[in-house]
Amino acid sequence: MSSSPGRSAKRATILDVAAAAGVSRQTVTRAMNDMTGIRQDTRERVQQLAREMGYTPSRYAKGLVQGARTAIGLAIPDLTNPYFPAFASSVVEMATLRGWNVVVDDFGHGSGSSLDAVKRLSPQVDAVIGYLGPSADKAQALLGQRPVVVLDEPAGLTAGGISFDYSFAAGLALERLGAIGSTRLAYLDAGPATLLSARGAAVSRAAADLGIELTVVHSRDSAEGARDAVGSLVAEYPAVDGLLTFNDLMAAGALKGLAASGRSVPRDCAVIGMDGIPLGLLITPELTTLSLDLRDVGRAAVDLLDGLLTGALPPYGAGSHLTLRHELAIRGSA
Amino acid sequence: MSSSPGRSAKRATILDVAAAAGVSRQTVTRAMNDMTGIRQDTRERVQQLAREMGYTPSRYAKGLVQGARTAIGLAIPDLTNPYFPAFASSVVEMATLRGWNVVVDDFGHGSGSSLDAVKRLSPQVDAVIGYLGPSADKAQALLGQRPVVVLDEPAGLTAGGISFDYSFAAGLALERLGAIGSTRLAYLDAGPATLLSARGAAVSRAAADLGIELTVVHSRDSAEGARDAVGSLVAEYPAVDGLLTFNDLMAAGALKGLAASGRSVPRDCAVIGMDGIPLGLLITPELTTLSLDLRDVGRAAVDLLDGLLTGALPPYGAGSHLTLRHELAIRGSA
């Protein structure tokens, strides 16, 4: 009941168990790993003893002698935005298929920057996949020879990368808005008002190219932020009849803001989101969006990493940097 | 450019680098770890060489000699259901605060059972937190002395556990439905029609205790499944005016099903979900739900594990098994 074994001090080692059982360490190994070449009663006696002594094989010693099992790090800005779990889920699935383990670090809350995440991950993993932002280069430096696959950072100097063709996406959205007769357009960007995101830049450029006027507003990257920002937008710019957002989560918030302002979507104002997360099908109206198959993105990232890890793909090369395209999923909101 | 170093064969070791640099292995260690007692130019030369040779210190050897950094496994049934990332996010945050790493395994897709997940995790981690279902006992057996904290499996024979007071929650929901005048109630459970979930059992019992008649229907644990099931439900049981669902995701689907059937919520039929995930605030009408603070749940799980790991909390004891209560968040749907 109360006589806990070696609760304090150092963990029991294989030698302690061997001594206690009066056998050699090899026999302990055989017992613990259900190997052959050991009598059943010996096996059970040793296992029982190990249990009592709180013995757990050191995973480091084991890994050292057995050769590494690949572990990859996954650095995610915010598991709270449904986009990222959808992506993470796919990465975990693909990695599991290869027998890799995935160590996840979410640096969204207090836990600092993407670089901090990579620092935490570094001693544990053989490679990193992540939304690293502009620190991607530093992350790669931190990992030295181990490959980093960065997402959505086309300029990143990393072994591999996956980015998106936002010009293409923006064209698709603008075209759709034109087709349904929206002419007074706005774009809701994520981030501070002083800084246009890559997506925002692409949308602005596409609009300019088409000679379309575009009002750009900003909010935090969250549904609430978007809802409030859209409230202000319609107050200041009542004529707006078409809205593009940075991502689907913000589109969901925008829909709420529009509803709160008494606008009907898409009649008074059409809305197009970006990313194509499942959430878009649950809200009302269903979200028209620039859709990405997140499972494809995860698969592409893991495939890329696989090539980099095996040497089949040269790091830092053009072949290691993919560009994916969105497609327009037309649903109820535009 | 093209002459990649030791691309194939085995990874370079510290000895290889030492030999190439014409120094001893300690000097390499000093250079790699930015330690003192080494001349600046030596340090740089060694680092440069290491980079060229693709040398990465083995994390196993390092861990072996330096003592383990705690790593916990997180076994998740389905990262695709927004409930789980919300929980995972909190666990990752709390673990990061303690300097622990989190290895995530999602066994939702093809990757088999929770037990498979624990098997994959086992060699990598010092403990496991997870939604393990009835296999929780086996998972604990697999991990031997290392603690398992199981969620939502009150009967699990694990070192620690967190469960929920579904009777209490069911009472809250039924009371609310009564207060707003719903009398022809249905409960939408997740899983096969042959098996009532723990939540379903609690709801049934609570209804029976209150003398309320309750129609129980089943669907897959997904929004689509729920939507379809609710479509059938209203067809067969048109009088239904109050609906409880297994979780919020299914409530979202139910809302869609009701809308498709031309029912207005909550006027024709009130809906109450369970869990209180952020999604509930994005859909229309906003979801009234039995809410849990997922951050609290994650915190509780990690706190528990911490106690178990340090020995402050006795494993398998009553003190290591918590029961949390939902509260009713009244919003638009009921």
Added chain:
DNA sequence: ATGAAAGCGCTAACAG
């Protein structure tokens, strides 16, 4: 500032 020796805990290979 650098090197030599010792050992972390484990398992593979070979005895017996």
Added chain:
DNA sequence: CTGTTAGCGCTTTCAT
């Protein structure tokens, strides 16, 4: 069936 001998790759003494 069991034990002995070698290392895995690294960092810690302790010398030099």
